[in-house]
Amino acid sequence: MGRYIVKRVLQFIPVFIGVTIILFAMRSIVPGDPVKMIAGERALAPTVYEKIVQDNHLDQPLIVQYGYYLAGLLHGDLGHSYQKGQDVLTIFANKFPYTARLALCAILVEIIIGLSAGIVSAIKKYSLVDILVTLSTSVLVSMPVFWLGMLLQYAFGIWLKKLTGGALSLPISGAGGPISNYPTILHYILPAITLASVSMAFTARIMRSQLLEVMNADYIRTAFAKGLSKSAVIVKHALKNAMIPVITFIGIDFGTMMSGAILTETVFSWPGIGREIYLAIIQRDWPIVMGGVVLIVIVVMLINLLIDLSYALFDPRIRYGKKKAQ
Amino acid sequence: MQFDIGKARGRRLDKEGRKAAQNRTLWGDALRRLLKNKLSVISFCWIMVMVILAVSAGLWVPQVLGDPRVINTTMTSTLAHLAPSLSHPLGTDQLGRDIAARVIYGARISLQVGVFATLIATVVGLLLGSLAAYFGGLLDSIIMRITDIFMAFPFTLFTIALLAVLGPGFINVFLAIGLLGWTSICRVVRSSILQIKEMDYVSAAKALGARHLRIILRHILPNALAPVIVYATMSIGTAIITESALSFLGLGIQPPTPSWGLMISEGQSFLASYPWMVFCPGAAILLTVLAFTLMGDGLRDALDVKVTD
Numbered sequence: 239m240g241r242y243i244v245k246r247v248l249q250f251i252p253v254f255i256g257v258t259i260i261l262f263a264m265r266s267i268v269p270g271d272p273v274k275m276i277a278g279e280r281a282l283a284p285t286v287y288e289k290i291v292q293d294n295h296l297d298q299p300l301i302v303q304y305g306y307y308l309a310g311l312l313h314g315d316l317g318h319s320y321q322k323g324q325d326v327l328t329i330f331a332n333k334f335p336y337t338a339r340l341a342l343c344a345i346l347v348e349i350i351i352g353l354s355a356g357i358v359s360a361i362k363k364y365s366l367v368d369i370l371v372t373l374s375t376s377v378l379v380s381m382p383v384f385w386l387g388m389l390l391q392y393a394f395g396i397w398l399k400k401l402t403g404g405a406l407s408l409p410i411s412g413a414g415g416p417i418s419n420y421p422t423i424l425h426y427i428l429p430a431i432t433l434a435s436v437s438m439a440f441t442a443r444i445m446r447s448q449l450l451e452v453m454n455a456d457y458i459r460t461a462f463a464k465g466l467s468k469s470a471v472i473v474k475h476a477l478k479n480a481m482i483p484v485i486t487f488i489g490i491d492f493g494t495m496m497s498g499a500i501l502t503e504t505v506f507s508w509p510g511i512g513r514e515i516y517l518a519i520i521q522r523d524w525p526i527v528m529g530g531v532v533l534i535v536i537v538v539m540l541i542n543l544l545i546d547l548s549y550a551l552f553d554p555r556i557r558y559g560k561k562k563a564q
Numbered sequence: 565m566q567f568d569i570g571k572a573r574g575r576r577l578d579k580e581g582r583k584a585a586q587n588r589t590l591w592g593d594a595l596r597r598l599l600k601n602k603l604s605v606i607s608f609c610w611i612m613v614m615v616i617l618a619v620s621a622g623l624w625v626p627q628v629l630g631d632p633r634v635i636n637t638t639m640t641s642t643l644a645h646l647a648p649s650l651s652h653p654l655g656t657d658q659l660g661r662d663i664a665a666r667v668i669y670g671a672r673i674s675l676q677v678g679v680f681a682t683l684i685a686t687v688v689g690l691l692l693g694s695l696a697a698y699f700g701g702l703l704d705s706i707i708m709r710i711t712d713i714f715m716a717f718p719f720t721l722f723t724i725a726l727l728a729v730l731g732p733g734f735i736n737v738f739l740a741i742g743l744l745g746w747t748s749i750c751r752v753v754r755s756s757i758l759q760i761k762e763m764d765y766v767s768a769a770k771a772l773g774a775r776h777l778r779i780i781l782r783h784i785l786p787n788a789l790a791p792v793i794v795y796a797t798m799s800i801g802t803a804i805i806t807e808s809a810l811s812f813l814g815l816g817i818q819p820p821t822p823s824w825g826l827m828i829s830e831g832q833s834f835l836a837s838y839p840w841m842v843f844c845p846g847a848a849i850l851l852t853v854l855a856f857t858l859m860g861d862g863l864r865d866a867l868d869v870k871v872t873d
Contacts, residue, residue, distance in 0.1 A: 252709060252713075253709075253712050253713050253716050256709070256710070256712075256713030256716075257713055257716050257717065260713065260714075260717075261725075264725060264726065264729045265729075267729060376854060376857055376858065376861075377850070377854060379857065380801060380805070380849075380850055380853040380854035380857050381846075381849070381850050381853075382805055382808050382809060382812070382825070382828070382846065382849050382850075383809070384809065384812050384828065385828055385842070385846035385849065385850070388828070388832060388835055388842050388846070389842075389843075389846070391835060392835055392836075392839055392842075396835070396836050396839075493718065494718055496718075497718035497720055497721035498718075498720070500720070500721070500724065500813070501720075501809055501812070501813070504812075504813070505832070515724075516813060519724075519728065519813055519814055519815060520814060524728060524729075527724070527725070527728045528725065528728065528729075531721055531722075531724065531725040531728075534718065534721055535716070535717055535718070535721065538716070538718055539716050542716075
């Protein structure tokens with residue numbers, strides 16, 4: 239087990255270096271003057287210009303610049319917004335809780351709806367329910383997330399309100415209410431469904447195919463031969479084994495949701511890091527955009543590493559099988 | 565299969581049956597299976613309709629529906645936000661432009677981005693994947709580590725970052741999507757070539773003294789092509805969705821050029837009063853991407869390719 243963990247961490251290092259080289263390269267190929275990326279579009283006095291060049295090591299060779307960049311990243315330096323005059327990390331630290339809470343709600347939606355849809359359609363294979371689930375997963379995957387968000391806004395926020403004379407509707411925007419703390423769980427419903435949509439569809443598909451595969455296994459036949467009821471076989475034997483890849487997918491998906499949040503948060507005016515990145519794109523505040531990308535990429539990589547490491551705890555084949563021949 | 569032919573011989577061999585028995589190639593079989601799949605046929609027809617509309621748009625749309633870009637400044641207030649009617653089948657937008665015309669012109673952008681981005685991704689993926697698999701060893705390790713690095717990025721996020729750096733615009737959009745989308749095709753190509761490499765006909769070609777390039781191009785690639793076709797079809801849909809997302813965020817196609825994502829973004833502020841401004845371009849994206857996805861599903865079944873999500 240220890241060997242597995244060391245191996246995983248060692249594999250992580252070159253990927254991390256590669257990713258940071260690409261991010262660094264992106265920062266360096268910005269057309270025009272890199273000083274503008276730091277100081278903005280305004281005209282600068284030559285002495286100020288010179289100082290910025292020196293402070294940011296722009297006169298050094300690229301490899302040295304990369305060294306400074308990496309050192310800065312490891313110290314949590316994501317750059318400096320030139321319109322807000324604030325540290326990018328501080329800006330995102332304030333926004334992070336909103337995104338994290340929304341992502342957690344979305345994962346909850348994904349688990350509840352995605353898993354049950356997948357299980358039902360596997361058990362009732364080729365039934366009407368199965369066809370409906372398969373069809374709706376295809377539709378969900380083919381739909382732009384932001385468009386789905388607007389459809390939900392229209393259906394539950396506008397149309398339903400009109401229909402019931404204003405008595406019944408769901409809040410459609412995070413900015414509409416008091417931004418600092420969402421008073422009710424209602425505010426989370428539509429954004430969470432929107433953010434979860436694609437992952438929900440994939441969860442349902444994976445769950446279905448895994449369960450169908452497991453149901454053919456020998457130990458399921460044995461369980462039936464023992465005289466167990468169908469529900470006992472499914473719950474106790476099939477689901478337990480079919481779940482492993484599904485759980486892996488959901489874990490990795492948390493990272494995808496962090497980046498998917500850009501579109502969902504924009505549609506729902508949700509005050510998280512995604513909307514902050516969108517606003518920065520509109521205002522051409524590139525340090526925030528790049529800083530946000532760097533932050534999300536690193537968080538996603540770390541989450542994936544943690545999931546890989548957690549196999550060592552959960553999967554007995556890794557826990558005991560360290561001497562297995564390659 | 566032999567049983568089938570035997571049975572057919574025993575009876576009267578009709579024209580079609582003889583034809584089927586004669587040329588049974590992989591591609592012929594696949595086509596037959598594909599044509600049996602109703603969803604794939606409908607999807608293919610829809611894609612063809614979109615292609616024909618997009619290609620012919622310049623000939624009739626400006627005359628019949630109005631120019632999708634030009635704003636009639638003197639009549640803007642009377643033309644804006646018209647509900648769907650006979651002269652404007654999908655209504656008009658906030659500047660009085662016909663939405664149907666803009667959706668049709670938007671198809672040009674989406675289809676071009678989808679095809680070109682996928683083309684770039686496929687060529688890069690095929691090249692790197694076959695190099696890695698064929699030569700193996702150090703080259704394989706290097707290429708696969710590079711693939712790992714690119715796969716560590718969430719796809720949409722990476723395109724957003726790249727466009728933030730390159731600047732918005734049509735060419736940059738399909739460059740960004742294409743240059744990031746090659747990783748899965750690379751992996752698919754590599755794994756299928758690794759299998760084919762061990763086949764007897766490859767050893768035979770080697771024994772005959774064929775050069776590397778000839779073996780790759782003539783013997784290995786044609787046999788590794790089936791999964792690539794399936795993946796490429798599906799990635800056209802992904803590319804179209806990504807383009808719409810980038811344009812929605814203001815990083816892709818710039819106004820006044822009509823793009824589906826941009827139209828949704830413009831319509832968002834009018835959602836409560838003029839919902840068709842959002843519904844129509846979104847429906848166009850949904851139907852087109854769905855068509856490519858279902859087409860990919862059909863091809864996968866027809867070519868008997870195992871695709872893992």
